[in-house]
Amino acid sequence: MTDLQNQTALVTGASSGIGYELAKLFAQDGINLVLVARRGEVLEKIKHDFERQYRIRVVSMPLDLSSLGEAQALYQACKAENLQIDYLVNNAGYGAYGSVTQADSATYENMLTLNIITLTTLTTLFVKDMVQRRFGRILNIGSLAAFQSLPNLAAYGASKTYVMHFTEGLHAELKGTGVTATVLNPGLTETGFVERADMGRSAQAQRTMLRADVVAQAGYRGMMRGKLNVVPGWQNRVLSFTAGVMPSRKLLLAAASFVMREAGKKR
Template sequence: MTTTKQKTALITGASSGIGYELAKLFAQDGINLVLVARRKSLLEEIEKDFEQRYKIIVHCVELDLALLDSPAQLYQFCQKNNLQVDYLVNNAGYGDYGKLVTVDPALYQNMLTLNVLTITTLTSLFVRDMVQRRFGYILNIGSLAAFQPVPQMAVYGASKTYVMHFTEALHAELRGTGVKATVLNPGVTETGFVERANMGGAAYAQGTLLKASRVALAGYRGMMAGKLNVVPGFFNKLLSISTGLTPSRRVLLAISSFVMRGK
């Protein structure tokens, strides 16, 4: 891989969880950062810490990426400040646990804008410059939910299936350009995701969860190696493989319904 000196990584949803852990990995390798999130105070704390500890340059962007014009604003910010983005990490996203009939449609509109449209637009904007320079890495954060229909999280699961298929297709399109696209599909992880998704009552959310640092490291290494699809954790890998081996979609749906039931 080309030297990381003077390289810059842009990470969305960078104030906590997997996004924060990924930012730390880039910082440890001496890569400058553009960190994007809604919580400016947390970003500023990270900026001060990383600049002092790792001697890198950190730019903080307070932005709600669920707004349709936010990807263009973010791209323009980088252009205006002469920031060449060499690594793009689309981490921002969220889910919601509950039956479709019980949820306000506005929440799904917001979720799909962030989970699908924002990732697509940001990738489309930045990948053009990467291809022109013949260097770049893209890491899109999907989910283990991408591999099968997910009752109780129907919209979230479908959005992550989009992220996986989109990234894998992009990986093929970029062959020979010097740019790589990787999708990271973690299972439920120790972040704020479970709380925000109101998922505490789901059987799937019980028991031992992977730490965000472990998930981030798997994604970081996979991205740097140009891998197609990364699923951290042995049990999660088995689940992702088994969905393709299940002979019936009805059986797969029944298994998924059982896993996602209330505890």
Template sequence: MKGTALITGASGGIGKELAELFAQDGYHLVLVARSGEILQQLAAELSAQYKIQAEVIVKDLEDPSTAFEIYEEVREKGIHIDFLINNAGFGVYGEFVNTALQAELNMIDLNIKTLTALTKLFLPGMIRSRRGGILNVASTAAFQPGPLMAVYYATKAYVLSFTEALANELKGTGITVTALCPGPTNTGFSDRANLEQSKLFQMGSMNAREVAEIGYNGFMQGKTIVIPGMKNRLLSFSVRFLPRKTVTQIVRRIQALKPAAAMQSKNFTGN
């Protein structure tokens, strides 16, 4: 076997697709999410189909202390993590003055604190073995401010900046660090907040498998930033040439919901 990948948020969407991609290439898995029954079923299916070992750890990653619990559980089982996939994340839609503070604090804990803690804990083992990689799932949201999702966009900017800095620090160690920055993706991300009514999603979205395949291939090639889809790449790089105020105004327009949908907006999970 080639090694072991630990994947957070593995119960659905991009995380689930990444788990299958690692499994079909012969990697063992440690699958982490709070949906225990779904994880157990996925682990059983992947183990049977690809003849790999798949461990399940059920944790609510919105509590950053679970990062230490995951690390200890993996260590007690004698598992060496070669690849860390920080995929779990969620967002909150709405004007900042109206959104729930606790939801946004939980989002910061998951999108930033847990991701950082897991990276800090598992990276030294990779460096000792001089092989491995870290894939952080960011978003095209990382490239600009995001009115109506102000905190979410800011958390993804952190993930991108953190990833690029680590990639530079780890040159020559045998460890690669990649930020996967998908645009709108069909993962249940839009449905739970009625974001399918926003211009952002009406412009088109990709499916989770396609995003995962592009991300996986870029990760294995050692790329630092992977942006699936030509449209997403063009939009992400074009913001560099516009005034920040203009970019922010544009994002506000494409984030806006139709009036009826805006009345029903709520928290959603995704990347």
């Protein structure tokens, strides 16, 4: 088993939610951290708390990874600081709830840059170094939305389907290299996602959600074991399985339309 001492994990979207909980799990195992998020003041507080409590080195990098070029800048900053990244967690991402016909195209462009391009760029850059050292773990945060088309979350769901397929293909490519890629596909979780996606009016958002720490623990264990696909929660696992075996795409879409309706609408 690999000695965890003096290893470093990079976590994007680390200031709250699943990203924060994943960062804490690394810290508890004595793994140094590079924390990336937009909110620099929050990152600095987390940095000081983790360094004091867990006696690890924490580097905070306040960046908006939804801007083109920032992923490359992050990689170069790690190189300049001689930071060897052993674990890469691509957690940063968000959704936008509502009909495509009423969507803001700039919001979609920003969201897809973060959810797809940034994730792909960071993975592509860091995986080469990992393969050269013959050790590394990559955890990409997808979504239960990856398993089916979602009306009112059409672009977000499509972006997470990309994340799942990209990670699964990479996982196969990495066989025998000492590096693994895992995709974590949670359902709705108690994070800031619902608020940022403006999903408060969604019937689905009013159902029971998993806690962020529970989701993070499932993803962390799966990543450390080199698993391919992790879906936390037995209900979510049933839904992901059902989406894969349902014979009719039209029937699956009809079911998704009902689930993703606005609260109070029966359709």
